[in-house]
Amino acid sequence: MKKRRGFYVQIILLVLGLSLGLLGIFLLIFLDAIHDGIIKTAMTFKVGSASYSAWSTNSPPLDMDVYLFNWTNSDQIREAGVKPKFERLGPYKFKECREKINITWNSNNTVSYRHRKLYHFDGPRSTRQLDDLITTVNAVSLTISHKIRDSGFLTKKAVSVSLSSLSSVAVTQTASKILFDGFDDGILGILNLASFGEIKDKFGLFYGTNGSEGKDGYYNMYYENDENFGVIASWNFKNTTDFYRGKCNAIRGSAGEFYPIRPTKDSIVIYSPELCRYAVLEYVEEVTVKGIRGYKYTGNYIFDNGKIRRFESELNLKSVAKNLYPKRYCLEMSQISMICNLSSQSYNDFSLEKCMP
Template identity: 50%
Template sequence: MKRRRRLCSQICLLLAGICLISLGASIFIFFESIYDFILKDALKFTPTSKAFQAWRTNDPPLSMEIYVFNWTNPDQIKNVSVKPEFEEVGPFRFKEIKEKVNITWHDNSTISYKHKKSYFFDEENNFRSLSDVISTINAVPLTIGYKTRNFINFYKGIISIGLSSISSLHVTKTVGEILFDGYEEPILSTLSMMPINVEDRFGIFYKTILFFSRKNGTPGLDGVYSMSYENDEHFGRILTWNYRNQTDFFEGHCNDIRGSAGEFYPMNQKRDRLVLYSAELCKYAEFEYVEDVVIKGVHGYKYSADNIFDNGTTRPENKCFCKGECIPSGVFNVSACRQDSPTFLSFPHFHAADPYYHSLINGMKPDKKKHEFFITIEPKSGIVMDIAAAMQVNLLLQPIERLSLYSNVPKVYVPLFYFTQRLNLTDELASSLRLIQNLPEYSNYTSLILVGLGLICILWGLCSLCCCKTTKEKLKIEEKIQRNTQYEEVPLNERIYDTK
């Protein structure tokens, strides 16, 4: 009975060893498939998932810093020997809450939604006051002049008289009035008395979508989005904007709606390009891979947007963004999607732009560390680790024929303001991403341990079998020797012989 039990335990050791080796080898061979399955399950996008809850609203609120430019010598704008001079004023810090509203789930693995954005002046972290007074370009008559630049001379003559008599080329107002509160502009007061849908005050973010759709609490100012949420190579991709897959702002493929909405990217990113679609840019933007970085112990790919404002100067494929006139790289014409206002986008202080723009004015101090627009992605999961968004709004001041207010002025891209937003990697997310990145290494260790334990079990079992067999043979020999010894010790006269 004891021998049988011992034999069973030895066989169990051998079988356990084989199972452990098989399990270790299976984990090693099939780990990639298992790994992808675990990640997809963790990142699945459903009404009850963590990914959806994080996407639906940003909590805590994002911090946004706005810098305005004070025009220090506007009275000398028609002096050809003096360049316009600007100085940066700020930052003015705000809290942004961006919610997804009117969310609709569709059967084809897409979801449609609108944005609802709210902004609050950050009283605790501001060292500047919205009551600070600055001078800047007067956007209202400049926009009217730009809109009417191709009118016939008769109408332009009437407009010229109106603009010259009641409007000025620049204004001096508080930062609060220029940004959110709005200020009274005589020409708007006149127009508001006519059957025209126009406000009697003007501010960059005052009841307007002239520059950016940031009116507090109004949903859908930047359009209706449709996004793919299937966790595959299309995950997070914008399929339509305002129910269309193309715009009519530019020409050809430059009207395409493509790329991510900025929050989600597919798994297994490569060191090439990221594409996102931005309603504020009025187009898709391509971010190019720059370098590998490590943030809080997490390895990521950094992608830079230095070339997104090229209009065909350095990239021929971007020529269709020109809308008739290609200007030097680094400043982007968005007048077509900003109510035909003379609005041009760039990076702050014309960072990464052609030197042409710096030659027109004084006071610009581009700094790559402060003014770069980049995204850092954790490559395996596609999760955004770090974002630094920075954008500047400029208004084109130029001579307009038959409009006396703009006669003898230089052609200048006047910097109005810029904003920056930074989303840093949290400690909690960094911990999860480190686990994701270290899981393959943990898997290799686990495989080696299982194989090692399996080999130990097999060797132990084999050794036990060998030892058992040796012991059994040794016992047989000892018994035989013992019998022979007992036989020899019996005296001859006492031995019993079988004679049969």
């Protein structure tokens, strides 16, 4: 009896071992396919799905750090040999909430939408407060001077006299007014009366954007669960822009919300409406964040004018990434590297420049 029982145990163990072995071989062969299937199921994009909920409203909100530069010796601007001195203040921390609105499902496997954006100041986590007084360059006067730089003598003289009597080289305002609330400038009212273009009643770096709807454009995104998932098909009903040169005008990449299911250690591409162009983020290393392993990418060369890496052969990237870079990059060689001129793209006809950190 004991021998028979031992025989049965051996049979059971043998069958169990063979089953586990076959299961291991099966998983070894089909693990990637099973993994991709699970991911694709989880990423099914439709109303009510987890991916749709995360996409339609970002939760938690995005963190946005803003730094301002206080002009500490603006009163010495007219003294010979005196260089301007600036003190960096910040970060002023904000929470950015984005909500998709005007969502339209199209027959070509794309979904169209706009953004509603809300910004909340995160006072407890900020090193500075919004009531800080900041002295900075008068952006209104500077922009007007820049716009008439190629005009005739009489035009320049008339504008110079007007600016001298109505505004100054520097302005001192609270951080809240410089950022979101905006401040009055005497020249703005005159510009509106003179039909200088569509000019806002106040000036602020982000004036009019808090609570705005659709100011960053109209998006059209692929939602089919394939290699194009999350890729921007068009922006403002176009697949190119007119702000740069050659390939830099193309609408490429995702909106920064979805990425390929199996990313490579090469590069990823996102489209930024603030820059009105795509950005190539290059692979750096593998990292672990809160126990989750992932890839780290960097945008160190987005604002390179070609002086940092002068030729495409120096990129040392795979062919996919190389094809995204034009031979002379997206910025003029005469422009300072790591600074992007946004004067053509700004919504209120005033020039803005952004620097990479």
